[in-house]
Amino acid sequence: MSEVDTFMFNVFIFSMILNTAISLYGIFARPTLIKKIIALTIFSDTANVLAIAVGYRAWPTVERSPIPPVLTTSEPTASDLTSFLQTAVDPLPQALVLTAIVIGLAVTLFLVFLTLQVYRLYRTTDVRKISRLRG
Amino acid sequence: MNVSEELVNQVLMIVGTGMIVVGALADLVASIGMLRFPNFFVRLHAATVGTIWGAFVPLLGAAFFAAGYSELGPYRWFVAGGAVVTAFLILLLGPVGSHALARASYKSRAAVPKPLIYDALSEKLKEGEEK
Amino acid sequence: MVYLLSVGLLVPSLIGLAFVLPLIGIFVRNVKFFHAYASLASLYALATAAYNFHIVLSEGVKAYPFGGWWPPIGISYEIDEVNALIALLTTSVMFLITLYSAWYIKDLKSAPYYYTLLLGLEVGMLGCIYTGDAFNLFVMLEVMSISAYALVGFHRSKPEAVEAAIKYGLFGAVATTLYFIGLVFVYGSFGTLNMADLVNKVTFGISSASGTYYGQIHAATAVALALSLWAFTFKSAVFPNHFWLPDAHPEAPTPVSAALSGLVVNVGVYAIFRFLYTIFSPYSIVSELRDVMLLALLILGLASGFVGAFMMAVQDDIKRLLAYSTVSHIGLVLVGLSIGISIAAHPNTPAYVNGLSGALYHLINHSLGKSLLFLASGVVIFMAGNTRRLDEIGGVARRNPLLGFTIIVGVLQLLGVPPFGGFFSKYLLYSSYVEAGMPYVSVMINAISAISILGYVRLLYAALFKTPRTREVPKVNLTPLTVLLALAILCIATGVLSGSITEWLRWIVGRTASEQGIFNYWFYGYYLFWGR
Amino acid sequence: MNVKKALILVSLIILVLTLSAAFTSSALGHYPLPLSGVRWLASWYLYTTLNPQYPKFTAMSPEAVTAIVWDYRGLDTLFETAVFFLAIVGALALMRGISLKSLAESNETTTEGAGSGLSLISKTAAKLLTPLIIAVSASIALHGHLTPGGGFQGGSAAAVAPLLLLVIFSVYFLLRRGISEKPMLTLRTAGLLGIYLTALAVVFTGLVTGVNAYVFQNQPKFDAPVGIPAYLFNTLVSGSLFLFNLSEYLAVAGGFTLVFILLSIPEELVMSLIRGEEHE
Amino acid sequence: MDPSLFVNVILYAIPIYLTAFTLYAVRAVKGPTIPDSVLAIDSMSYDLAAFMAILSILFKSPILIAVAIVLALWIFALDIYVAKYLESREMGE
Amino acid sequence: MIGLNTLTYLFMALTSVISLIATYLAVLEKDLIRAVVYSALQSTAYTILFYLLMAPDIALVYVPVAVGLYPAVILFLVKKTERIDGELGSVEGDGGK
Amino acid sequence: MRFAGKVLGVFILVFVTYVIYSGSTSLYDLTTGVAVALATALITANLVVREPHKLIQLQRLAWLTAYAVRYFFIDEVKAHVDVIKRILHPKMPINPGIVKIPYGVVSDYAMMTIANSITNTPGTVVVEVDPGEKAFYVHWINAVTTEPSDARSHVSEVFERFARRIFD
Structure with a gap:
C-alpha cells in the first residue's frame, strides 16, 4: 500500500500549500479587516501544520505507528531509550510551533483590539472606506 | 499475570470493543440523520444520537478497553481516566450546548422550526408581548 | 566566576523590568517615578551594551549558551564586532529617546504602558541583534514588532494613528509568518537552526553534532532566503514593502518615531547582513543563489532610494517627509550591502570592504541624524502649536537658536555635506561601486542624494528660514534640548572623526565579513563548545 | 482594482508553484513520504530528555516537547510570553483610563435577574462546570513535565471557566466576584515574575556560591555544577520545569481573563470616554 | 483470546467513523443556517473526541488521550458563544 | 485488510481536504459569522492533523487558541462592529442585529 | 461552618476529578491534587454549592x-x-x-x-x-x-x- 500512502501524504502537503495561498488571498484581497484577521489566523496555522509535517516520520513498521515525543516511563532503561529513538517523532518543530502559535495568538488579539479602535473612529472596518492615509 | 486477572481483562476488552462498534454505527446513523432531516430543530435529535451513543458510549468503551489492554503498560489508567472524565463531561456539555443553541436560534429566528404541528412557545411569547 | 553574564543577562533582565511596570502603574501615582525607572533601565542597557562591545573588541567573538546547552542544542547569543556595535548604537540612541520621553509623556494615565512598550521595543531590538539562533530571531522580531504596532497606535483617538497601526500590524504579521515558513525549510533541509551551525554546514561542511543535510539544500536555501529576505525587507521598509512606513512612523508619538525610523529599520538590515554575509556567505556552497538575491536587493535598494527621495519632495507634513527620507536612506544602506555580488567585488578587495563599511557607516549616520531630526521635529511641532504641516510651522525654530542649530546639523548630516558623517559614508558607497566596476550605481547614489536635497531644503526653509507668524511660542524646557544637543554632538563627531571611523569600520568589516570572520563566527559560536 | 486582484492572484500562483516545486524536489528534507528517522538534532533531544546515565546532560523530563520549550530553548518561551504580555499591555494602552468599575456598581441590581444571560439550565451547568474545568486544567498544567500539556495548555483551558461565566452570566457577574482587571493583572504579573525568577534562580545561586552558572539553567552541566533538584521526595518534578509550568499556568489564565474582560466593555462607555480626547 | 483480535475488529470500525465525519463535514459546509453548521461541528467534535480516545489505544500511545477532553470543552464553548451572539445585544452583558 | 498506516494517511488526506474546503469558504464567505464557523471547522480539521502527526502538545495548545479563542474574539468583535464583509447583501436568518 | 461544608463538597468533587483524570495515585498526584482541590474549593465554593448538608x-x-x-x-x-x-x-x-x-x-x-x-x-x-x-x-x-x-x-x-x- 506504499503508493496509496505516498499519494495521501502528498495530498495533505499540497492541501496545506493551497491553504497558504487561499488565506494569503484572503489577507490581501478581502476588504474587511475582520476577514483579514480570520485569514491571517488560518495562514499562520497552516504554516504551523507544515512545520509539524516536517517533523513527522515514516512508520517504523506497518503495525507500529510513530509515537509522540514523550517517554511513557519515568525510569527509562537503555532499551527503552533505543526504542523511543526508533519510534518517536521530532520534538523540535513541535516546540517551535508551540511558540509560534502563542505568538500568533498574541498578535491576533492585539489586531482585534486595533480593529475595534478603527471601528470606533471610522464606524466601518472596510479598508476601502478607511483612507485617511495615502501610503 | 494470573488467570482471573486475564479473564477480567478479556471481559473488559470484549465490552469495550462492543461499545466502540456500537459507537461507530450510531455515529454513521447520526450523520445520515444530520443530512436527511429537514430543519435545525429536528437535526438536534440526530445530534443527540451522535452525542450519547456516538461519543459517550465509545468513550466508556475505550476506557474499558484500555483498562483491559495490558500492552499499554501503567499508562493505561491514564487513558481510562481521561476517557471516563471526557465521557462524563460530554454528558454534561452536550445537552447544555444543544439547549443553548436551540434556544438562541428559536429566539433570534436564526433557524425556523418548520414543519411544526404545534408550538406552545410561540403562544407563550405572544402572550408575553400582549402583556 | 559566572561566564559572560553581561551578555546573557542583558535582554532577559530588561524584559523582567518591563514585566513589573504595569503592576507598578496601579500603585504608584507619580509620573516622575516612571520617567526615572525607564531612564535607569535604558541606562543599564547602555552600560551593559558598552561593556559587551568592550569585551568583543578586546577578546574577540563571544557566544553565550543559554541554560548551558551548547549549540545547536540550545539557544546561544553570539556577539561579534558588527552586532556589538549596532547594539551599542541602539542602546545609546534609545537612552536619549527615553530621556526625551520624559518631556513628551506628561500624563500619568499612559506613562506606565508607554514605558513598558518602549522597553519591549528595546528588548526586541537587542534580542534580534544579539541572537545567534534563527528561530530566536523570529521570536525577537515579534517582540519588537508587537511593541512597535502598539506604540504606533498609541494615540488611540487619532484615526490616522490607529489606521497606520493596523496596516503595519496586519502585514507585519504576514511578513514574520513568511519568515517562519522560511525557517521550516531551513530546519527541514539543514536540520539545525543555530546560525553558527548553519555556517558550518553551508561553508565548512565539517561533520556536525546535528548531522548533515537532508534532501535538496539548493531548493531549500532558495525558498528560505527568498521568504526571509522578504520579511527583512518588510521590517526595514525597502521599496515594494515600504508602503507602511510613511504612515506608521509619523503617526507614532514623536520619540517612538525616532526609535522606529532610526533604529528599528536597522534590525532588518542587520538581519540581511547576517544572512547574506555570515551564514550564506560568498564562501558557501550556495553562493550563486546568493548573487541572485543580492542583485535583487541592489535593484530594490536603488528603487527605494529613488522613491523615498522623490516622495520627500512632495510631502507637506514634516514627519512624513522625514519618514520618506528613511526609505531613501535605508535604500542607500542596502545598496552598500549589495556590494557582495561576485561580478562586482570579491571579498577582501577594496570595493568589498569599502561598500560594507560604507553601509555600516551610513547606518550609524542615518540613525543619529534621523533620530535627531525626529526629536527636533517633535519640539518644532510643539512650538508651532500642534501642527505638522510645513506651511503652518512657519520658522518657529528661529525662536530657539539651540533648536535651530540641531536641525541644521541633522539636515546636513542626512544630506551628506562634507564636514558631516553623511558625506563620508555616501562617498564610501560611491567609491566602492566605482572600484567594483559598476559606476552607474555610483551615479545613481549621487542622483538620489541630489533629488533628496529638495526635500531637505523644504524642511529647513519651513522650520528655520520662514518668518514666524506669531511672536509668542510656548517655552520648551531643557530636557529635550539637552537630548538634541547630545545627538547633534554625536553627529558632528561622526563627521570630524571620519578618517579614524572609516579605518576602524574597515577593520571591523575585515574582522567579520571576511573568510576569517566567518571562521571566527563558526569557531567561537559552535566549534569552541564541542572542541574543548 | 481588477489589476490589483490579478496581481495578487498571479503572485499567489507563483507562490504555490514555488512551494510545490520545492517540496517535490525534497527541499523540506523529504519527498514523497517523511524521513524514516528523525534528524540528528532531534535524536539529541530524544536521547537526552530523560537519561539518568548522563546526569550532566539531561533535562530530566520524560516530555521532550516541554523539555525543549522550557529547558533547551527556554529563552524562546520567555519571549513568547513577553509577546503575549506586550499584546495585553498594548490592549490595555488602547483602553487606558476605561474601566468597568463604574458600570458594575450601577448594574448591581439589574443584571442578576432572569432577563440577562443565557437560560437557567446553562447557568446551572456553568456553575457545576467551573470546578471541573479548573481541576482538569490544573492536571494538564501540573503534569506538563510528565505528559503532554504544560503551563500554556493548562492556563488556556482554565480560562474557559471565567470565559463561560462571562458569556453565560455577564461580565458584571465576574466583577462582583472580584474577577476584574486589577486582580487579573496582578495574577499575570505574579506568574511572569515566577517565570523570570525561575529562569534566573541558578544564576543567583552561582553568583552567591561563586561557581559558573547559566541563565535558564535547569540541571547541572559540565562547566556549571549547580542546578535545581530534579527529584523532590523521590518524585520526579524535573527541576525548573514544574515551577515554569505553574507560573505560566497562572499567567496565561490571568491574561486570557483580562483580555476578555477588556473585550466586553460596552461600546457606549468607550465612546463616551474616547470622544474629545486630546492628541498631538 | 488474543488482544490483536479486538484491535482488528476496531480497525474495521474506523472506516465507519471516517464516513460519519465526512457526512458531518458535508452538513457543516452546507449549512443552510448558522446553527446547523455549528451543530454539525459540535457533534463531529464530540465524536472526534471519542475517536481520538480509540485511536490513542490503536497507536499504543496513551498520552494522546489528553486532546479529547480539551476538544470537547472548547467546542462546547463555541456553542455557547454562537448562542450568546444570536441572543444578546452585547457579548459581555 | 487495510493496515493502520494506510488508514492514518487516509484520515490525514480526508481531513486536509475538508480543511481546504473550509478555508476556501471561510475566505470567500461574505457573512462574517459564517466565516467564523467555517474557520472553526478548519481549526477542528487542523486539530486532527496535529493529533495524527503525533503532536499532542500542539493539539492541546491549538484547540483552545483556534477553536476557543479566535472564534470568541472574532464574535465579540463582530458583535461590536458589522457583520457583512464588503458590499451589503441580504443575509438569511439574520439574528445578529 | 456552612462555608466549610461547601468547601468540603467542592473539594471532594475536584479531588476525585483530578485523580481520575491523572489516572494514577502516586504521591505527586495526591499532593498536587489536594493543593489544587483546596484552592479551587476556596475560590468556587460559594458559586457551586448552596445547601451543603445534602452532600452527606x-x-x-x-x-x-x-x-x-x-x-x-x-x-x-x-x-x-x-x-x-x-x-x-x-x-x-x-x-x-x-x-x-x-x-x-x-x-x-x-x-x-x-x-x-x-x-x-x-x-x-x-x-x-x-x-x-x-x-x-x-x-x-x-x-x-x-x-x-x-x-x-x-x-x-x-x-x-x-x-x-x-x-x-
Whole structure:
C-alpha cells in the first residue's frame, strides 16, 4: 500500500500549500479587516501544520505507528531509550510551533483590539472606506 | 499475570470493543440523520444520537478497553481516566450546548422550526408581548 | 566566576523590568517615578551594551549558551564586532529617546504602558541583534514588532494613528509568518537552526553534532532566503514593502518615531547582513543563489532610494517627509550591502570592504541624524502649536537658536555635506561601486542624494528660514534640548572623526565579513563548545 | 482594482508553484513520504530528555516537547510570553483610563435577574462546570513535565471557566466576584515574575556560591555544577520545569481573563470616554 | 483470546467513523443556517473526541488521550458563544 | 485488510481536504459569522492533523487558541462592529442585529 | 461552618476529578491534587454549592446510581432505537412540535438534571425553560400530544421522580 500512502501524504502537503495561498488571498484581497484577521489566523496555522509535517516520520513498521515525543516511563532503561529513538517523532518543530502559535495568538488579539479602535473612529472596518492615509 | 486477572481483562476488552462498534454505527446513523432531516430543530435529535451513543458510549468503551489492554503498560489508567472524565463531561456539555443553541436560534429566528404541528412557545411569547 | 553574564543577562533582565511596570502603574501615582525607572533601565542597557562591545573588541567573538546547552542544542547569543556595535548604537540612541520621553509623556494615565512598550521595543531590538539562533530571531522580531504596532497606535483617538497601526500590524504579521515558513525549510533541509551551525554546514561542511543535510539544500536555501529576505525587507521598509512606513512612523508619538525610523529599520538590515554575509556567505556552497538575491536587493535598494527621495519632495507634513527620507536612506544602506555580488567585488578587495563599511557607516549616520531630526521635529511641532504641516510651522525654530542649530546639523548630516558623517559614508558607497566596476550605481547614489536635497531644503526653509507668524511660542524646557544637543554632538563627531571611523569600520568589516570572520563566527559560536 | 486582484492572484500562483516545486524536489528534507528517522538534532533531544546515565546532560523530563520549550530553548518561551504580555499591555494602552468599575456598581441590581444571560439550565451547568474545568486544567498544567500539556495548555483551558461565566452570566457577574482587571493583572504579573525568577534562580545561586552558572539553567552541566533538584521526595518534578509550568499556568489564565474582560466593555462607555480626547 | 483480535475488529470500525465525519463535514459546509453548521461541528467534535480516545489505544500511545477532553470543552464553548451572539445585544452583558 | 498506516494517511488526506474546503469558504464567505464557523471547522480539521502527526502538545495548545479563542474574539468583535464583509447583501436568518 | 461544608463538597468533587483524570495515585498526584482541590474549593465554593448538608446524605447517592442504571439501560435505549428508526426509515416519519411540560422540583440542580435528561434522550430537546411558571418548552420529534400534563407523563415523569429524590 506504499503508493496509496505516498499519494495521501502528498495530498495533505499540497492541501496545506493551497491553504497558504487561499488565506494569503484572503489577507490581501478581502476588504474587511475582520476577514483579514480570520485569514491571517488560518495562514499562520497552516504554516504551523507544515512545520509539524516536517517533523513527522515514516512508520517504523506497518503495525507500529510513530509515537509522540514523550517517554511513557519515568525510569527509562537503555532499551527503552533505543526504542523511543526508533519510534518517536521530532520534538523540535513541535516546540517551535508551540511558540509560534502563542505568538500568533498574541498578535491576533492585539489586531482585534486595533480593529475595534478603527471601528470606533471610522464606524466601518472596510479598508476601502478607511483612507485617511495615502501610503 | 494470573488467570482471573486475564479473564477480567478479556471481559473488559470484549465490552469495550462492543461499545466502540456500537459507537461507530450510531455515529454513521447520526450523520445520515444530520443530512436527511429537514430543519435545525429536528437535526438536534440526530445530534443527540451522535452525542450519547456516538461519543459517550465509545468513550466508556475505550476506557474499558484500555483498562483491559495490558500492552499499554501503567499508562493505561491514564487513558481510562481521561476517557471516563471526557465521557462524563460530554454528558454534561452536550445537552447544555444543544439547549443553548436551540434556544438562541428559536429566539433570534436564526433557524425556523418548520414543519411544526404545534408550538406552545410561540403562544407563550405572544402572550408575553400582549402583556 | 559566572561566564559572560553581561551578555546573557542583558535582554532577559530588561524584559523582567518591563514585566513589573504595569503592576507598578496601579500603585504608584507619580509620573516622575516612571520617567526615572525607564531612564535607569535604558541606562543599564547602555552600560551593559558598552561593556559587551568592550569585551568583543578586546577578546574577540563571544557566544553565550543559554541554560548551558551548547549549540545547536540550545539557544546561544553570539556577539561579534558588527552586532556589538549596532547594539551599542541602539542602546545609546534609545537612552536619549527615553530621556526625551520624559518631556513628551506628561500624563500619568499612559506613562506606565508607554514605558513598558518602549522597553519591549528595546528588548526586541537587542534580542534580534544579539541572537545567534534563527528561530530566536523570529521570536525577537515579534517582540519588537508587537511593541512597535502598539506604540504606533498609541494615540488611540487619532484615526490616522490607529489606521497606520493596523496596516503595519496586519502585514507585519504576514511578513514574520513568511519568515517562519522560511525557517521550516531551513530546519527541514539543514536540520539545525543555530546560525553558527548553519555556517558550518553551508561553508565548512565539517561533520556536525546535528548531522548533515537532508534532501535538496539548493531548493531549500532558495525558498528560505527568498521568504526571509522578504520579511527583512518588510521590517526595514525597502521599496515594494515600504508602503507602511510613511504612515506608521509619523503617526507614532514623536520619540517612538525616532526609535522606529532610526533604529528599528536597522534590525532588518542587520538581519540581511547576517544572512547574506555570515551564514550564506560568498564562501558557501550556495553562493550563486546568493548573487541572485543580492542583485535583487541592489535593484530594490536603488528603487527605494529613488522613491523615498522623490516622495520627500512632495510631502507637506514634516514627519512624513522625514519618514520618506528613511526609505531613501535605508535604500542607500542596502545598496552598500549589495556590494557582495561576485561580478562586482570579491571579498577582501577594496570595493568589498569599502561598500560594507560604507553601509555600516551610513547606518550609524542615518540613525543619529534621523533620530535627531525626529526629536527636533517633535519640539518644532510643539512650538508651532500642534501642527505638522510645513506651511503652518512657519520658522518657529528661529525662536530657539539651540533648536535651530540641531536641525541644521541633522539636515546636513542626512544630506551628506562634507564636514558631516553623511558625506563620508555616501562617498564610501560611491567609491566602492566605482572600484567594483559598476559606476552607474555610483551615479545613481549621487542622483538620489541630489533629488533628496529638495526635500531637505523644504524642511529647513519651513522650520528655520520662514518668518514666524506669531511672536509668542510656548517655552520648551531643557530636557529635550539637552537630548538634541547630545545627538547633534554625536553627529558632528561622526563627521570630524571620519578618517579614524572609516579605518576602524574597515577593520571591523575585515574582522567579520571576511573568510576569517566567518571562521571566527563558526569557531567561537559552535566549534569552541564541542572542541574543548 | 481588477489589476490589483490579478496581481495578487498571479503572485499567489507563483507562490504555490514555488512551494510545490520545492517540496517535490525534497527541499523540506523529504519527498514523497517523511524521513524514516528523525534528524540528528532531534535524536539529541530524544536521547537526552530523560537519561539518568548522563546526569550532566539531561533535562530530566520524560516530555521532550516541554523539555525543549522550557529547558533547551527556554529563552524562546520567555519571549513568547513577553509577546503575549506586550499584546495585553498594548490592549490595555488602547483602553487606558476605561474601566468597568463604574458600570458594575450601577448594574448591581439589574443584571442578576432572569432577563440577562443565557437560560437557567446553562447557568446551572456553568456553575457545576467551573470546578471541573479548573481541576482538569490544573492536571494538564501540573503534569506538563510528565505528559503532554504544560503551563500554556493548562492556563488556556482554565480560562474557559471565567470565559463561560462571562458569556453565560455577564461580565458584571465576574466583577462582583472580584474577577476584574486589577486582580487579573496582578495574577499575570505574579506568574511572569515566577517565570523570570525561575529562569534566573541558578544564576543567583552561582553568583552567591561563586561557581559558573547559566541563565535558564535547569540541571547541572559540565562547566556549571549547580542546578535545581530534579527529584523532590523521590518524585520526579524535573527541576525548573514544574515551577515554569505553574507560573505560566497562572499567567496565561490571568491574561486570557483580562483580555476578555477588556473585550466586553460596552461600546457606549468607550465612546463616551474616547470622544474629545486630546492628541498631538 | 488474543488482544490483536479486538484491535482488528476496531480497525474495521474506523472506516465507519471516517464516513460519519465526512457526512458531518458535508452538513457543516452546507449549512443552510448558522446553527446547523455549528451543530454539525459540535457533534463531529464530540465524536472526534471519542475517536481520538480509540485511536490513542490503536497507536499504543496513551498520552494522546489528553486532546479529547480539551476538544470537547472548547467546542462546547463555541456553542455557547454562537448562542450568546444570536441572543444578546452585547457579548459581555 | 487495510493496515493502520494506510488508514492514518487516509484520515490525514480526508481531513486536509475538508480543511481546504473550509478555508476556501471561510475566505470567500461574505457573512462574517459564517466565516467564523467555517474557520472553526478548519481549526477542528487542523486539530486532527496535529493529533495524527503525533503532536499532542500542539493539539492541546491549538484547540483552545483556534477553536476557543479566535472564534470568541472574532464574535465579540463582530458583535461590536458589522457583520457583512464588503458590499451589503441580504443575509438569511439574520439574528445578529 | 456552612462555608466549610461547601468547601468540603467542592473539594471532594475536584479531588476525585483530578485523580481520575491523572489516572494514577502516586504521591505527586495526591499532593498536587489536594493543593489544587483546596484552592479551587476556596475560590468556587460559594458559586457551586448552596445547601451543603445534602452532600452527606448517602441515600441521595444511591438514588443517583439507580437513576443512572435505569436511565442508560432503559430510557436511552428506547429513545435511541426510536430515533434511529426514524432516521433510517425511507419515508422519515417525523411529527415535530414544541410542547409545554411543567415540572415540580425546587432546586436548580434538580431542574438541570431533568432538562439534561430530556435533552439527552434523542427525540426531545428542551428549547426554553421558564422558572417563573415552572415549565419546559420541549421540541419533540413525535408530538403525540399537546396537552402539558399528558406530555409530562410521556416525557419527563420518570426523570422528575428521581431528580426530586436526588436533589430536593
